[in-house]
Amino acid sequence: MSTLHTVNKSPFENNSLTSCLQLCSGEDSILLIEDGTYGGCESSPCREPLTRLMEDGINVYVLENDASARGLHTFLQGVELVDYPGFVKLSCTHQCIQSWY
Amino acid sequence: MSCDLPPLDKDGYLLQLSSWSRDIGEQLARNENIELTQAHWEVIDTVQAFYQEFDLAPASRALVRYIQQKLGPEKGRSLYLLSLFPPHPALIIAKIAGLPRPANCF
Amino acid sequence: MSRILCISRHSPYQTSSACDALDAVLAAGAFDQEVSLLLMNEGVWQAIKNQQASLLGRTGIGKKMAALPLFGVKQVYIHTPSLTQRGLTRDSLHLDAVQLVTNNEVRTLIQQHDQLLSF
Secondary structure (H helix, E strand, O other), X not given: OOEEEEEOOOOOOOOHHHHHHHHOOOOOEEEEXXXXXXXXXXXXXXXXXXXXXXXXXOEEEEEHHHHHHXXXXXXXXXXXXXXXXXXXXXXXXXXXEEEEO | OOOOOOOEOOOOOEOOHHHOOHHHHHHHHXXXXXXXXXXXXXXXXXXXXXXXXXXXXXXXXXXXXXXXXXXXXXOOOHHHHHHHOOOOHHHHHHHHOXXXXXXXXX | OOEEXXXXXXXXXXXXXXXXXXXXXXXXXXXXXXXXXEEOHHHHHHHEOOOOHHHHOOOOHHHHHHOOHHHOOOEEEEEHHHHHHOOOOHHHEOOOOEEEEOHHHHHHHHHHOOEEEEO
């Protein structure tokens, strides 16, 4: 059973993303929204575990509007951008949603 | 006839438990057309103990379970409580006992 | 019937999150749902002994938690790494019937439940 994990806090000041990364598995996906989008940056303190999970096949998405609003496009690395309809689609294609806030 | 009741909320529950007394309880019961007997009082006392213990007014199933634990399986039954406090034991008992309206009760 | 896991991750008095989680669990229990509660991250502070919330003019969270079994709440789980990280042990907790769980066990819990409630 797959879970969509949403994270809305910056990993530079909060451990929500760290906790999320420790507990996602299998077919899960991660969607970074609001200040969580800073977690998609190359300089993120969670970069290593995030990269490892992506190598294990976990999909990591970033909500494009939130990232663009923060001027993050050039800093993001290896993540897939989604728009609002994409967010809805992800919500529907996973069994559960866990919000790390 | 009844003397003045302390302030009640819009659903008829006492605003402050501290203004409750057994006389007030009798009067609140009469408003529900219930004449309190010993059987009623032991349930009311038990529900007040529940409130002291958990800071909550019990919703239906928790009420039945707790009465079961404290007063035994004969009394810890929905039908028994319904016969004493119709038409909705959890709500009526809380009202008479001076507790807030239990959350999660229809 | 769907199995519900409520994940409560915030400390008891700074925001209403912990109380909201507890209310949600009590409501699910009152309506006969199969529901369990998982405390992790800052949420483990909710479960420690000797809280005197009345000093803040608040109702303590501990008393309400003790009512969970009466509301038919199936299990309270505590995330062991969160506990350890904060220097806490089972002896620090006010509930006896809790089950301590590892990261792996939490992963399994999330998979075994049909609905998650995030707080």
